[in-house]
Amino acid sequence: MSLELQQLEFNYPDQGFAFSLPGIVIHPGECVAIVGPSGSGKTTLLNLVAGILTPIEGNVTLNGLNLSALDTRCRRLHRLRHMGMIFQSFELLDYLDVRDNVLLQARLCSEITVDDALEERARNIVTELGLHGKWRRNIQTLSQGERQRVAVCRALLLDPVLVLADEPSGNLDPANKLAVLNRLVDDCKQRQRILLTVTHDHSLLTTFDRVIDIAALAENLVSTV
Amino acid sequence: MNDLFYLSWQYIRHHKNKLLILIFAITLVIWLPIAIKSVVDQTAAQLLDRANNTPLVIGAPGSPLELALGSLYFRTQTPATLTFDELNNVEATGYASAIPLYYRFNAQGHPIVGTNPEYLKYRQLQFAKGRPVALLGEAVLGADVARKLNLTVGDFVVSSPENVFDISGVYPLKMTVVGILKPAFSPDDQAVFVDIKTSWVIQGLGHGHQDLNNESAIGQVLKKDGSNIVANASVVQYNEITPENIASFHFHGDYSQYPVSAIIPVARNKKSAALLIGHYREDRESVQILRSERVIAELLDTVVTVRNYIFIGITAVGLATCVIALLVFLLSLRLRHGERFTLARIGASQWQIYLLMATEISSVLLVSACLSILLVLATQRFGIQVLQQLILT
Amino acid sequence: MNYVIVLLIVLISACSKEETENQTAVVGAAEIIAVNYPLYYFTTELAVDLATITLLVPGGVDPAEWTPNVDEILRLQQADLVILNGAGYSRWLNHVSLTESKLIDTTATVSSELIPLDQQTTHSHGPQAVHSHGGYASTTWMDLALAQSQVQSIARALAETWPGHADVINQRKTLLLNKLNELDKSYKRQVEQLTGRTVFYSHPVYQYFERRYQLPGFSLHWEPDEQPSEKQWGELERQVANKSDVLLIWEDSPLETTLQRLNRMKIQTVVITPAAAKSGNTWYEEQLRNIDKLNACCS
Numbered sequence: 001m002s003l004e005l006q007q008l009e010f011n012y013p014d015q016g017f018a019f020s021l022p023g024i025v026i027h028p029g030e031c032v033a034i035v036g037p038s039g040s041g042k043t044t045l046l047n048l049v050a051g052i053l054t055p056i057e058g059n060v061t062l063n064g065l066n067l068s069a070l071d072t073r074c075r076r077l078h079r080l081r082h083m084g085m086i087f088q089s090f091e092l093l094d095y096l097d098v099r100d101n102v103l104l105q106a107r108l109c110s111e112i113t114v115d116d117a118l119e120e121r122a123r124n125i126v127t128e129l130g131l132h133g134k135w136r137r138n139i140q141t142l143s144q145g146e147r148q149r150v151a152v153c154r155a156l157l158l159d160p161v162l163v164l165a166d167e168p169s170g171n172l173d174p175a176n177k178l179a180v181l182n183r184l185v186d187d188c189k190q191r192q193r194i195l196l197t198v199t200h201d202h203s204l205l206t207t208f209d210r211v212i213d214i215a216a217l218a219e220n221l222v223s224t225v
Numbered sequence: 226m227n228d229l230f231y232l233s234w235q236y237i238r239h240h241k242n243k244l245l246i247l248i249f250a251i252t253l254v255i256w257l258p259i260a261i262k263s264v265v266d267q268t269a270a271q272l273l274d275r276a277n278n279t280p281l282v283i284g285a286p287g288s289p290l291e292l293a294l295g296s297l298y299f300r301t302q303t304p305a306t307l308t309f310d311e312l313n314n315v316e317a318t319g320y321a322s323a324i325p326l327y328y329r330f331n332a333q334g335h336p337i338v339g340t341n342p343e344y345l346k347y348r349q350l351q352f353a354k355g356r357p358v359a360l361l362g363e364a365v366l367g368a369d370v371a372r373k374l375n376l377t378v379g380d381f382v383v384s385s386p387e388n389v390f391d392i393s394g395v396y397p398l399k400m401t402v403v404g405i406l407k408p409a410f411s412p413d414d415q416a417v418f419v420d421i422k423t424s425w426v427i428q429g430l431g432h433g434h435q436d437l438n439n440e441s442a443i444g445q446v447l448k449k450d451g452s453n454i455v456a457n458a459s460v461v462q463y464n465e466i467t468p469e470n471i472a473s474f475h476f477h478g479d480y481s482q483y484p485v486s487a488i489i490p491v492a493r494n495k496k497s498a499a500l501l502i503g504h505y506r507e508d509r510e511s512v513q514i515l516r517s518e519r520v521i522a523e524l525l526d527t528v529v530t531v532r533n534y535i536f537i538g539i540t541a542v543g544l545a546t547c548v549i550a551l552l553v554f555l556l557s558l559r560l561r562h563g564e565r566f567t568l569a570r571i572g573a574s575q576w577q578i579y580l581l582m583a584t585e586i587s588s589v590l591l592v593s594a595c596l597s598i599l600l601v602l603a604t605q606r607f608g609i610q611v612l613q614q615l616i617l618t
Numbered sequence: 619m620n621y622v623i624v625l626l627i628v629l630i631s632a633c634s635k636e637e638t639e640n641q642t643a644v645v646g647a648a649e650i651i652a653v654n655y656p657l658y659y660f661t662t663e664l665a666v667d668l669a670t671i672t673l674l675v676p677g678g679v680d681p682a683e684w685t686p687n688v689d690e691i692l693r694l695q696q697a698d699l700v701i702l703n704g705a706g707y708s709r710w711l712n713h714v715s716l717t718e719s720k721l722i723d724t725t726a727t728v729s730s731e732l733i734p735l736d737q738q739t740t741h742s743h744g745p746q747a748v749h750s751h752g753g754y755a756s757t758t759w760m761d762l763a764l765a766q767s768q769v770q771s772i773a774r775a776l777a778e779t780w781p782g783h784a785d786v787i788n789q790r791k792t793l794l795l796n797k798l799n800e801l802d803k804s805y806k807r808q809v810e811q812l813t814g815r816t817v818f819y820s821h822p823v824y825q826y827f828e829r830r831y832q833l834p835g836f837s838l839h840w841e842p843d844e845q846p847s848e849k850q851w852g853e854l855e856r857q858v859a860n861k862s863d864v865l866l867i868w869e870d871s872p873l874e875t876t877l878q879r880l881n882r883m884k885i886q887t888v889v890i891t892p893a894a895a896k897s898g899n900t901w902y903e904e905q906l907r908n909i910d911k912l913n914a915c916c917s
Contacts, residue, residue, distance in 0.1 A: 050570070052569075052570060073574070076572050076573075076574065077572065079571075079572040080571065080572025080573070081572075083572075085570055085571055085572075087567065087570070089563075091563065091566070091567035091570070093232075093564055093567070094239070095235055095236045095238075095239030095240065096232070096235055096239075100232070100235060104232075104571070105571050105572070107228035107229070107231065107232060108228070108568070108571060108572060108573045108577060109572070114228060
């Protein structure tokens with residue numbers, strides 16, 4: 001039950017960007033940070049792992065399932081059901097409250113029924129992440145840190161096997177950064193999820209089990225146009 | 226699908242002010258031209274219906290439109306008049322019977338229509354209370370008059386003076402209400418019907434006064450010249466016709482020369498109507514005969530032309546409104562770009578994203594359409610009455 | 619079977635009306651109302667099967683003094699024709715609401731022959747000219763030539779209203795006119811025998827009779843059912859002084875005491891009834907009785 005990246009190669013031809021990665025294996029419960037300079041392909045890597053992009057060469061295999069061999073629809077459904085996404089700008093819907101933002105991914109997944117049990121689970125996650133009392137509060141009334149925690153709750157609600165976080169603490173103050181990250185890491189370790197985090201903040205690297213420097217690892221062919 | 230509708234509903238709730246404004250604007254753009262057309266069409270139908278039910282009208286020479294509006298809707302400022310003997314002329318042709326109308330006076334803004342008993346039968350007017358006019362000084366009220374003046378059988382309605390400063394002119398006559406008509410949804414609802422002789426009494430062509438032969442009138446007698454008694458101006462003329470004084474009411478001069486505003490000829494058949502028209506157009510220059518539906522149709526042509534101009538204006542405004550609404554929707558979509566991106570990255574399908582994005586425009590259009598339909602139905606049912614109420618108040 | 623007979627009887631009896639206080643003749647969907655008994659008689663003779671002919675004036679009431687009440691006015695409004703005498707006979711016409719086209723003024727075509735009433739009180743007030751409330755003598759049917767004109771007017775109106783029956787109406791008109799013509803001749807013959815006599819009339823209702831039959835006289839204002847006052851007796855005595863062969867024509871039988879005093883004054887009396895109101899006889903029968911009485915007083 002692991003995430004395997006096998007000799008991934010990808011490029012944006014019109015942007016003159018390409019990279020290739022040697023094989024990487026990440027095990028359940030492992031929290032991995034991906035670092036590298038801007039434009040090195042960190043977010044691209046996350047998109048390849050999420051199935052949003054398809055590698056030119058190589059495979060992404062999660063728990064024995066070759067995601068790269070699936071069609072777009074199946075990859076999307078797999079992402080929806082088994083992965084949690086956390087974004088730098090939180091990407092919450094401002095017309096929904098905390099409750100509905102947390103339940104958003106569940107509502108989009110046709111396999112899941114938003115019932116009392118799921119709502120109870122969501123409420124517990126929200127409470128665990130320190131948002132007790134803000135269950136029906138509109139997102140716009142929350143602080144940055146609170147919003148990021150809501151984003152984390154959303155990503156964790158469906159008990160994903162893989163959490164992909166793209167600069168999850170990028171917009172937070174130092175105190176909140178660490179707090180949010182620590183909670184995320186603790187949860188992943190407890191639940192044996194794989195956490196793959198893109199970050200620029202080297203002060204947080206000690207929180208992770210492994211750091212992958214994508215620039216050092218990948219053969220990054222950048223041509224100047 | 227329920228979850229998507231739930232998310233859509235949350236979006237609508239959050240942006241309700243903006244959406245309500247859009248709904249209001251789009252509803253107005255849809256409903257207004259339909260409402261105008263409906264009201265104009267209904268009004269035109271009513272006008273034409275009234276005209277079709279009164280195919281011919283005879284009146285003094287002059288504006289056919291003035292004559293038509295006066296005789297059909299009792300709306301005229303200064304009606305020119307015929308003489309009463311024109312009724313005999315109509316009857317003498319053998320082509321039609323004649324119903325006189327004299328609508329010079331009014332009672333608190335409601336036209337007093339002097340006529341004969343045939344008018345109510347001709348219009349198929351029915352009684353809610355009471356009976357037809359039988360005696361001089363009695364009145365039958367249209368349904369709206371009774372309601373507005375809060376009158377019933379046994380009450381009194383007083384004619385309004387034409388000029389409050391001319392005390393020697395037409396003076397108020399107090400008339401007894403003997404009947405109230407059922408609503409006819411026609412100008413008859415706003416009229417006070419009296420015998421034509423009562424109208425002449427209001428005008429002063431007839432009057433009643435104390436008996437100058439009586440000893441009690443000694444103070445009113447200036448002199449006796451043989452068998453002629455000359456009275457002074459203090460002789461009491463009655464301004465109310467009662468069972469006690471009705472016998473004293475009399476008319477001066479020859480009835481046949483008394484004024485009539487219009488005559489409704491009731492032709493025996495179509496051929497008689499045509500012959501009557503020919504008779505009047507060829508042989509009689511001192512009166513005019515008109516076909517009501519033609520005159521009203523010409524009036525309606527003008528109304529329709531004005532309506533069309535209004536439509537053009539509304540259409541231009543409507544197009545502008547639609548363009549602005551489209552702009553609002555496009556801007557909104559642009560603002561929701563991030564939302565679409567997030568949903569796609571989380572794993573929403575394209576059609577789920579389209580559905581959520583379409584919430585805004587579809588809800589606005591759907592609600593606007595529903596409201597427009599309701600408003601159109603309401604306009605068709607109540608539009609004319611509301612408009613009349615607004616105009617009258 | 620018995621049930622059918624009963625039903626037929628009920629239907630037949632429903633088809634005929636008993637005479638009520640308001641005189642009616644024949645049932646039809648249409649109704650013609652006459653304002654006095656002569657006109658009622660003429661109309662019945664002409665239109666007996668065309669319409670219900672009604673005299674609203676109760677029996678014994680002088681139609682010239684009668685005024686319809688509201689219910690009667692509403693009935694007049696519903697009538698198909700209202701036969702008027704004209705000459706100001708129905709003074710209530712000015713006060714009621716009726717459809718002009720239904721009103722048949724039977725003396726309209728002979729208005730030039732109407733006799734104006736003289737010695738009426740006139741009055742003037744304000745800017746209006748002198749005017750009077752009098753008019754014309756109204757017992758026009760007592761001139762049987764005028765009565766024939768009235769019959770012509772009625773027949774014309776009936777023929778216009780029921781054109782399909784015009785032939786029958788005209789036939790009946792001819793018969794009726796012949797009857798009236800015969801009456802006219804009979805009156806003339808009888809009245810001729812009164813030439814040279816001094817004639818008084820009990821009431822000013824004989825103007826047309828006087829003119830038609832050349833029997834001028836002086837009109838009193840005596841009521842048959844009232845005792846004349848001494849002033850009235852005195853006036854009569856002055857009038858008849860130095861006159862012989864005085865004849866007093868009454869519109870109805872006078873009181874016995876009045877008759878006796880007249881006899882003492884050697885004044886002959888005869889009743890020539892205008893028959894304006896319904897009595898026990900038809901109007902025609904009343905005219906025949908009048909002629910008989912004239913004959914009796916002349917012989």
